[in-house]
Structures are given as structure tokens and as C-alpha cells.
Amino acid sequence: MKIGVLTGGGDCPGLNAVIRGVVRKGVGVYGHSFVGFRDGWRGPLENDTVPLDVAAVRGILPRGGTILGSSRTNPYAAADGPARVRETLERTGVDALIAIGGEDTLGAAARLHAEGIPVVGVPKTIDNDLSATDYTFGFDTAVNIATEAIDRLHTTAESHHRVLVVEVMGRHAGWIALHSGMAAGANVILIPEKPFDIDKVCAFVEQRFATRYAPIIVVAEGATPIAGTTVVREGELDAFGHQRLQGIGALLETEIRGRTGRETRATVLGHVQRGGTPTAFDRWLATRFGLHAVDAVHDGDFGKMVALHGTRVERVPLAEATGELKVVPEHLYAEAEVFFG
Ligand code: F6P
Numbered sequence: 001m002k003i004g005v006l007t008g009g010g011d012c013p014g015l016n017a018v019i020r021g022v023v024r025k026g027v028g029v030y031g032h033s034f035v036g037f038r039d040g041w042r043g044p045l046e047n048d049t050v051p052l053d054v055a056a057v058r059g060i061l062p063r064g065g066t067i068l069g070s071s072r073t074n075p076y077a078a079a080d081g082p083a084r085v086r087e088t089l090e091r092t093g094v095d096a097l098i099a100i101g102g103e104d105t106l107g108a109a110a111r112l113h114a115e116g117i118p119v120v121g122v123p124k125t126i127d128n129d130l131s132a133t134d135y136t137f138g139f140d141t142a143v144n145i146a147t148e149a150i151d152r153l154h155t156t157a158e159s160h161h162r163v164l165v166v167e168v169m170g171r172h173a174g175w176i177a178l179h180s181g182m183a184a185g186a187n188v189i190l191i192p193e194k195p196f197d198i199d200k201v202c203a204f205v206e207q208r209f210a211t212r213y214a215p216i217i218v219v220a221e222g223a224t225p226i227a228g229t230t231v232v233r234e235g236e237l238d239a240f241g242h243q244r245l246q247g248i249g250a251l252l253e254t255e256i257r258g259r260t261g262r263e264t265r266a267t268v269l270g271h272v273q274r275g276g277t278p279t280a281f282d283r284w285l286a287t288r289f290g291l292h293a294v295d296a297v298h299d300g301d302f303g304k305m306v307a308l309h310g311t312r313v314e315r316v317p318l319a320e321a322t323g324e325l326k327v328v329p330e331h332l333y334a335e336a337e338v339f340f341g
Contacts (some may be wrong), residue, residue: 003094004096009124010125012136014055018289023053036056039073041085053195064274065275100293106123120293122305123307127172127176129170138282141276142176143179149272150186151298170192171192174220174328182336186216186339187341188218189210189218197226199259224248288313
């Protein structure tokens, strides 16, 4: 078989490990050949390809980013998108696709599969918000980067008796905030799943100062105040209709300073969380996802996504995997709340 591979959506550490796993097993064990499509769904839409063989994947295991490039191109943005994808596959002699991406990339993969395009999905996002898999690769790396940053902010916050607000990624789900906040001993963790009460946040700030330590507040970029309590700026929309989030950290800085009179600073970690070398866990998970994805293609088991269940990698229907986001449940947030203030 000739198999096309693409990486779509926001990049994340471990994408290259998946590509390597796919190609090494696909060529070495099954004797298939591969072609890379550049920049997510833009590649098949515009027939933009790159050679993908064993030589091309040498040395990429520890490298962040993706050798194939990525974009947030939506193949359903134009009416003729799916037809153009099909045309490219015919023209390039590609029998099947492996799409590595998050909810948007895999959502498009599910629709294309329903229209007869043979595709297997691999879940990817630092946000860890894809249902049907216990973890996505990239998440562990992002959590470790955020944890190290918060550890560092503790010492400077204490020296200056300041409130430090740390904004981490997490558009719809607060997994990065929850895990890094717990790991680094944050005094308040704010997540999109639970609109926050600014008065309570300020009360936690004062409670923390009463112990002579300085408070650290970890906030997911998608967190919002309880409706009507403060105003959040709106950002522009991307090709999948998501708002580019901006400013919750800065908003908290202003509100906390104004309400408590305490010196407050905000740090936005941003894309630092997505860059650089993946952790061992993410390399391990990404490599296994790659191996299992090429198995699924070899078996002709299309319309599936590989998923981690405990320590097993299993196949789940793409449609099921992309139907609903995995958000932080109340009981896990309650565990973190024990340490607030
Ligand atoms: O979905 C992954 C993610 O990192 C989100 O946490 C974040 O909101 C978004 O991507 C940022 O995307 P961009 O690459 O467009 O800045």
C-alpha cells in the first residue's frame, strides 16, 4: 500500500515520534510505502507532498514540532474540499491516510471517512481533551514545562511578596492547569469547566499572604469569571470557528491588584508549552500510537482512532472519539481545591 500521513491543528511534542513509528513499522514490517502531506489538510487539498521514507524519519524521535508542518486548514471550509482531497489521493496513488490531530483534524477525518475516504486517526493535543483516550501525547510535556515554570515563579513571588498569575493553555478543558497546578503547589487553579468568583480568588490571595507565603494562581486560558462579574475580551475566530483566546491572565492581574491592593504580575506561558523536546512518556505514547495506527491501516480497519486505555492501545470509532470533549470532572477539581488559599 501507499499511505499518506498528515499532522493537523496546533503542533505538539511527540508528532515526529508518531511519524517515525508509522514509517518504521510500515516499511520494515509490512513493506508499505509512504508520502507526507504538508501542513495538515492543506496538503491533500493542494496536492502538496513531501517524500517520507526511513531516511526521512532518522533522528526525529526527540525533536519537537512536526517534520510535515501543520495548519488549522478545514477541508470542509470550501464546498469542493472533500472532492479535492479525493482527487489528490487518486492522483498520487495513495490508498489510505493517517491523520494525526486533535478534535478538528480528526473531526474532519471522521466526516471524510463517512464519505468513503480510508483514514485512520491518531489523537494529539497538549490539552488532553479528546474523549476515548486516557491521554494524548504532548500533554505530559506541556504539564512538565508549566510545572517547572510555576516552581520558578514561587521563589520570585516570595521574594517580592507578590501575587503571581500564571496563564497556561487549555481552551475548553483545564487539564494542564489542574495537573501542573497540583504538581507545583498552586494556591488557586482556575479552569474553563468552572467559572470563577473573583471575590473568592481574592480571599484565597489574602489567606495565603497570612501564612507569609506569596500566592500563585494558575489559570487556564479558557477560564472565565462568573457571568456579569468582569468583562472578558473577545478574540478573532480560526477556520474551525474557535476564538483565539487572549487575556484572562492580564484580566486577573488587574482585578486582583484593584481589589486587594497587592502587587500582582501575570506570566503567559503560551506556545512555550508546545515547543521543544517531548518527555519520555510522550515519546513512548506517540511511538506506540504510530505503531498501532499503521497496524490499523494494514488491517483495513478504517474510520478508527488509536487510543490509550490504561496501558493498552486500542482502536475506537473516529466518530465516537471526536463527538464529545473530555473535560475535568468535578471530583478531580475538588481534589485540587483542598490546597486553595
Ligand atoms: O489546541 C491546542 C492549543 O494549544 C490550545 O491550548 C490553544 O488554545 C491553541 O492550541 C492555540 O493555538 P494557536 O496555535 O492557533 O495559537
